[in-house]
Amino acid sequence: MMNTEKSELEVLLEKHMEEENRYQFERFSPEDAKALGEMLYEESKSCKRTVGVEIRMNGESVYRFMPGSCNHENGKWLAAKANTVEMMGMSSLHVRALLAKEGATLEDKKMNVVEHGTLGGGFPLFLKGTGMIGTICVSGLWHEDDHALILRVLDRFIADKAC
Template identity: 35%
Template sequence: MSNELEILTKQEALLQFPKFDQGDAYELGKFMVEYAKSQNIVVAVSIRMGSGSIVFQYLPDGTNLLNQKWMERKYNTVRLTENSSLMASLKWEEAGETPKIHGLSEEEYALCGGGFPIRIKGSKPIVGVILASNLFHIADHEFIITCLRAYLKCPEAPAFSYTC
């Protein structure tokens, strides 16, 4: 397994919730928006339950419907693979696969960073998805990770290093 995939695997293993419901989604979403504002980051944020219900969404000035469309595609990827959209992207790239090989539409799935699964500790299935859009796709992923690291008080979750 590549070093990048090891980092992403550790992130998913460590950044899990004790419980997660719609109220938690709202609180997490508010936290992420406040963090973005404090850092002058213009990023769209969406939190969806496993059913697809959007329970929190914020598209600040500087974002638009295109960001929402990207988040929909990232959501589909996370729900399908039950991994972050960045992990799915790297796994599929390593295997030489594309959505089309699996009979999937590239208009409905995004192989890039910015979607992260919500898991409850001790439970395998995902219960929701955290989404971000408007930054470089790996920066979208790391924005989510930075927020989760602080929100869940889990500083040991590794960062995914990248250069733009």
């Protein structure tokens, strides 16, 4: 008899794919990036930790805010998460789960460990019918909380944008 139960990693991978399918935009402009970035920063204040935020479109930073207590390390993580999302076309936490399932490393995917990272807090910016046009990244919380922060704010942002 075959075991048809899914492993924890398979369930996690499905969850990340569902998130990436759910959080897509009909349209997204640099003005939207500014509004989303400011929402991420405002929401992060309730976490009692300073969070750096960067949104890229087509590889270019269109919004970046590093509050005073952020440091160089936060900036390096923002870049590493964005590079991973840009390279793989999925959230950095999704990449982490994928590598774990495959028993693979960043190097196996031809990704430099200095320039890429598989901690949560990097998310793809998708346009429906077009594909990935950018990244949304935060750094400053526990990496899974960075990911959750993005999802919470995307829920509100997309709902507000639909009005």
